[in-house]
Amino acid sequence: MRKKGSIYIIIVLVTLALLMLFQYSKPKQINWFPSFVSQHKIPYGTFVLNELMGKKYKEHLKQVTRPPYEVLQTNDYFQGTYFFVNDRISFGEAELKSLLDWTSKGNTLFIASGSFDTELKDTLNFETSGLYADFGEDQKQVHKLLNPAFTNDSLPTFDKDNFALYFSEIDTVNAKVIAQVEYDSEADSLKQGHFNVIKQDFGQGKIILSAFPKAFTNYFILKNNNKDYTAGLLSYIDGNRPIYMDNHYKSGKSFYTSPMYIFLNTKEFKWAYYIVLIGVLFYVVFEGKRKQRAIPVVVPLKNQTLAFTRTIADMYFEKDEQKSITEHKIAYFMEYIRSHFYMDTTKQDDAFFHNLAARSNHSEEEVKKLFSFMEKLKIRAVITNADLKKLNTLIEKFKLKADGK
Template identity: 50%
Template structure:
């Protein structure tokens, strides 16, 4: 191994070591994806919420449902209690929503925390939603407060969003306000250019014999929000509207994140040790290709392809016929090749040789009618006369080649 190769190998190894050291010491980036999945410990997962839920409610009363609600409610009549949906956006189909509302009207509770809702649901409850910008609040983050004075009404903050949804229209006769957004800017001149009323972000409304609870702030149930004191009291206050004496059904179908990762690459790249083992393997393959992938054998000699002997073979056969004075056979071969030439290059049928054929052939081949007619008279003579000498054979060949050369000139011009 030469000194230059050793130098490159050492330089590559040093570079790999430096990259590994930098990546190992670099802090892991925070994943801010809003997944709302039970087992996710990322900021917008709901691991802490479900952990506290199992502490506050009896574990036997909590059921986690993976299938769509329509399927769950259709297959079992024993589902009675509270159905909880938490995601950044929950979109039911019309049939599924009707099934849920019918189930709720029978004395059950429907709890939905979502930034937006189905139009059909809002119309049914006589509600309407709107969006509040971060520029419409006094501080650089949103603040929320529970409305029920029997609960902890401490104002809580959320600083990871530039907008917040709220209910701008409610049915005041049937709707109870559970939570509001605080510290809204007011234009002192117009008093109406920006929302003057305190925006409502959580409500409760009776529906048949049941209850519907809606919140436009699903982030209240995420790890990031709950772990910031005293935010957990706000989340607990919203959950206090759910009866702890009834079964609790938690939806895991309408989630932005994946509940399970089926790709083995996720496990490989999500574990630091396995990830770097994978990267080092790839780097090793690249190094091998660079230094060991070079061709080491002798250059393969160029083998010339076999020469096409068809023309030589044809010439040999022709000489053999000529030396044995088989002039008639040679003449017949020559005539047949000529007729094939007419069919292939001049696109004329040679089945019938008549005056019309002579006229068309002369026009297409740039030959005169007289020369063309003379050629075919000679061909007719050679076809009938079996006793030919070499002079007659050479005359036939000359006539045919002259005829073809005139056609070749026409093509060039």
């Protein structure tokens, strides 16, 4: 029986080892999460963008990690271009107002996002809609810069989305179209007017809106000659003034505080962690039963105070020391009055009896009767069992009535 159990254990271990080997040798899956974080080198990170801009603009490029509202309220020398790029950007009402006020003073606001606030749409008089690829067909998005200064010999393409956001309505008086998007089945005509990048003057400054934020990601820039398209969009930024790259509105995290992220994101650490968990499981299953012992029941010590009191009382009673018992009984009763009713028992006059009666739910006659009986017992030389029992009965009835029973 023991031999057969060992065979089963070996089979399980070999199976687990093979599964772990296959899993370990499997190619690492690409992370397509749209993080837009400047430190991320995944396809939808913006590491390449920040590297290229850092080389081109050098000391003018600055990274901002705080919220825009806080930056604009605390920095009077904040001038230049404020650059936002993320899959979704949603400003607060006060924050958007601060950004627009700042832009109107001669600055540039560049927002590349897959959605725009309603308040921003109302302010700049534009609306957005979705452009979808034909159902069941694998089509590519074709992007084009509309400025004649840019050559479009090989149009940049994007094949990872079947949906493209564009500006369906714009302020034709103030807005200028920079780029448009079509699917490759319609790219020959390019007359549909699906504009996805616009520029609009605002006060003394300008606002540039791009509905295609993935144009600034690692995947798009490094694919074919798409970098020329991204460079064309960035050419609308004044490179002689500071350029502030926002790192607050990002879908991903620039750094991870959890230690488990290091283990689960590194293949070697992840499988070392899994092996430890499996080892602990085997130890619990096969070793826990052998090492486990019954926990002895510890009986708590009994309270012997009542038994001790009864023993002492029996000793007094058997020796016919009713006088001593009576004195102790009266003394304990006086202590009861002091501790329960907070009264001084040294002076037992009419005022004392009146207060005790009021506090103990008795009449003055009942209180005086009890104390009168106790005074008689104090001066007696011999006390009978009947007297002792009567005293005990009167005291117990007093306590019961005082406690409301």
